[in-house]
Amino acid sequence: MKLLDKNLTKVILDSLGEGLFTVDKDFRVNSMNRAAEEILGLHKSEVIGDFCKNIFKTKRCFAECPLEGVLEKGENIYDIESEFCHQSGKKIPVRLNAAVLKNEDKQPIGGVISFRDMSYLEKIQKNLIGSTNFYGVIGQHKSMIDIYSLIEEVAESDSSVLIVGESGTGKEMIANAIQEISKRKSEPYIKINCSVFPPTILASELFGHVKGAFTDAVKDRIGRFELADKGTIFLDEIAEMPLQMQVQLLRVLQEGTFERVGESITRKVDVRVLAATNKNIQKEMEEGRFREDLFYRLNVIPINIPPLRKHRSDIPHLVQHFINKYSLISSKEINEIDDEAMDLLASYSWPGNIRELENAIEYAFARTKDTIIHASKLPPNIRMHMDYSDRYTQEETTSTKVDEYRRLRQVLEKHHWNRSKAAAELNMGRTTLWRKMKALDLDK
Amino acid sequence: MSEMLGNRYFIARQYEKAISLLEEALPNSSTPEKIKKKLVICFVQVGKIERALLHFHDLIRKDPKIIINTDPYHDDCPCYEIIPSWENNLDNEEHSQDYYESLGMLYLYCNKEKSIQYLEKALPDTKFKTVISSILKILNETVPVKH
Structure with a gap:
C-alpha cells in the first residue's frame, strides 16, 4: 500500500527508539512520536497544543531552555543531560538534542527536541553500588579498608579533604563515598575539574560572573561555589589551579567569602571542599606552583589512594x-x-x-x-x-x-x-x- | 533575531529581553494581536507605561475580548503571578499613579471589573486621560465575559 507523505513521516518518526517532539514558535507542542509518549507516559492527544514547559517540567524549561540556546547561538545542541517528568511524577534522566526549524526566509518557526531515556544507566549504577565494598568503591586490601575506616571516622566533620593518588586510582569514587556518608549528603554536590578550564574561565566557573564582566558574559551567571552552598564541592586536579585563583580559593576556605567576576559585592557561602590531585604536591610547593598555606587548609584530612599494583589482591574483585x-x-x-x-x-x-x-x-x-x-x-x-x-x-x-x-x-x-x-x-x-x-x- | 526567541524570553519572564525581539517582529507578523498582548505585559513590567498603554489601547479598540478572554494556563499569562506583587507595593508607594494604570492593564487579562476599578482610580491624575477615558468607555460597553 502506498503511503501518503504525511503518513510516511509519521511511520518513520514512530519507528525511532528516541523520543522526539516538535514545538511551534510559541513553544507549544505540535507533534510527538510514539517513543516520546512511552518514555513520558503520555498520549499525544494530552499534549498537543500545550506549552512544552507545562509538559516536560524540567528545570531547563525555565533557566536553560535548549531551544533558547540554539536560537541565541545559531548552533544546534547535541547530547546534553537533562531530566523530564513522567506523568506519574517520576523524574526521568535523558540526554537530548535540540534544533530550530526555519521557513524559506530562514526565520525560526519552531523547534525539534529528540531525547534518549537514560534511566537504565541509573538502575545499573544502583545495582552495582549495592555490590561494592564501600559506597561504590571496590577493594578489600588493607590499604583500602584503612581508607574506608578513615572516611567513616570523619563522616560528621566539615573539614577539607585532600585525596592524592595516581591517575585512574578512583579519587572521584572516594570523594563520592565521602559525600555519600557525610551529614551534607542531601545538600548540593558540585564537581569541577580545574584542569579543563583556562584560568579566566575557571574563575567564572567557580565564582560566577556578572553581565559584561568579559566579552562572552552576556548575562549574570552563578558560580559553582554558590551552587554548592550548604553542600560540598569536589575540586579535581586542584594542582592545576593557577596561583591567583589559589588565593581566592584560600579565602573561600578561610572566610567562606568571594566576589563574582566583574562585581564588588562580597558573597558568603557554606561549602565543604574535597580536592584531589595526581601530582606530587610537595614537589609542586617546592617549585612554587602550589601555595603552602592552601595545601595546609586543604590537607586537613589527607587520603592517599594506593596505585593498583600496590593492592593486586583486589584485581579479581574489580x-x-x-x-x-x-x-x-x-x-x-x-x-x-x-x-x-x-x-x-x-x-x-x-x-x-x-x-x-x-x-x-x-x-x-x-x-x-x-x-x-x-x-x-x-x-x-x-x-x-x-x-x-x-x-x-x-x-x-x-x-x-x-x-x-x-x-x-x-x-x-x-x-x-x-x-x-x-x-x-x-x-x-x-x-x-x-x-x-x-x-x-x-x-x- | 526572531519572534520565536522573543516568545521564549516571555515564557522565561525575561521581559526586557523579550521587548526588542517582539517589537521587531510586530510589523511583519500575521498575528500582531498575540505579540501586542505580550508587549503590554512586558512594558508594564519594565515600567514603560506609555508604551504599554499604546498597545493596550490598540487592542481594546480592535476588540477588548482579545485581552478579556485570556486563559492563564493556555495562554501562559503571567498576570496572576505578577499582580500580587504590584498590589502589595501599592500600599507602600507614595506616588502610585503608575500603579493604578499598570494594575488596570494587568487586571484585564483576568478580571474585567477590577481592571475598570483601577483605571477609574487612575483617571483623575493620569497623564494619559484621553487614552484611559477611551479605554474605559469601550470596556464599560463590552458585554461581561464569564471567566
Whole structure:
C-alpha cells in the first residue's frame, strides 16, 4: 500500500527508539512520536497544543531552555543531560538534542527536541553500588579498608579533604563515598575539574560572573561555589589551579567569602571542599606552583589512594565488578573470565590503574562472543606483556625473538590477521611470514 | 533575531529581553494581536507605561475580548503571578499613579471589573486621560465575559 507523505513521516518518526517532539514558535507542542509518549507516559492527544514547559517540567524549561540556546547561538545542541517528568511524577534522566526549524526566509518557526531515556544507566549504577565494598568503591586490601575506616571516622566533620593518588586510582569514587556518608549528603554536590578550564574561565566557573564582566558574559551567571552552598564541592586536579585563583580559593576556605567576576559585592557561602590531585604536591610547593598555606587548609584530612599494583589482591574483585557492569550495559551474557586471562590481568603493572583495568574489560567485552572472556580477547598491550614469557624458556627469550614476536603480532592485528597484507607491510613473502609465525608459536 | 526567541524570553519572564525581539517582529507578523498582548505585559513590567498603554489601547479598540478572554494556563499569562506583587507595593508607594494604570492593564487579562476599578482610580491624575477615558468607555460597553 502506498503511503501518503504525511503518513510516511509519521511511520518513520514512530519507528525511532528516541523520543522526539516538535514545538511551534510559541513553544507549544505540535507533534510527538510514539517513543516520546512511552518514555513520558503520555498520549499525544494530552499534549498537543500545550506549552512544552507545562509538559516536560524540567528545570531547563525555565533557566536553560535548549531551544533558547540554539536560537541565541545559531548552533544546534547535541547530547546534553537533562531530566523530564513522567506523568506519574517520576523524574526521568535523558540526554537530548535540540534544533530550530526555519521557513524559506530562514526565520525560526519552531523547534525539534529528540531525547534518549537514560534511566537504565541509573538502575545499573544502583545495582552495582549495592555490590561494592564501600559506597561504590571496590577493594578489600588493607590499604583500602584503612581508607574506608578513615572516611567513616570523619563522616560528621566539615573539614577539607585532600585525596592524592595516581591517575585512574578512583579519587572521584572516594570523594563520592565521602559525600555519600557525610551529614551534607542531601545538600548540593558540585564537581569541577580545574584542569579543563583556562584560568579566566575557571574563575567564572567557580565564582560566577556578572553581565559584561568579559566579552562572552552576556548575562549574570552563578558560580559553582554558590551552587554548592550548604553542600560540598569536589575540586579535581586542584594542582592545576593557577596561583591567583589559589588565593581566592584560600579565602573561600578561610572566610567562606568571594566576589563574582566583574562585581564588588562580597558573597558568603557554606561549602565543604574535597580536592584531589595526581601530582606530587610537595614537589609542586617546592617549585612554587602550589601555595603552602592552601595545601595546609586543604590537607586537613589527607587520603592517599594506593596505585593498583600496590593492592593486586583486589584485581579479581574489580574484574568481576566490571564484568557485571558491562554485562548489564551491553546485555551480553558474559559472566566469567578464564584463568589464563585472570593471570594476565593479575600480573600486569597497570600504569593507568583501575581506569585502565576497566577499559581492558570493556575492550574484552566488545570482542567476546561467548560467555567467557579468554586471554586472547584482552587488549594487545596486556597480552604482549605476558605472551612471550609464557611461551618461551629463559634461554630462548633473546631480545631479538621478543622483538620479532611483538612486531609480527602488531602488524597481523593491524591487518586483522590477513597474512597477505601483513606480509606485504613486513616486506616478506607470505610463506616466510607463515614459517615465522609457526616458529614463534604465534597464533590468533 | 526572531519572534520565536522573543516568545521564549516571555515564557522565561525575561521581559526586557523579550521587548526588542517582539517589537521587531510586530510589523511583519500575521498575528500582531498575540505579540501586542505580550508587549503590554512586558512594558508594564519594565515600567514603560506609555508604551504599554499604546498597545493596550490598540487592542481594546480592535476588540477588548482579545485581552478579556485570556486563559492563564493556555495562554501562559503571567498576570496572576505578577499582580500580587504590584498590589502589595501599592500600599507602600507614595506616588502610585503608575500603579493604578499598570494594575488596570494587568487586571484585564483576568478580571474585567477590577481592571475598570483601577483605571477609574487612575483617571483623575493620569497623564494619559484621553487614552484611559477611551479605554474605559469601550470596556464599560463590552458585554461581561464569564471567566
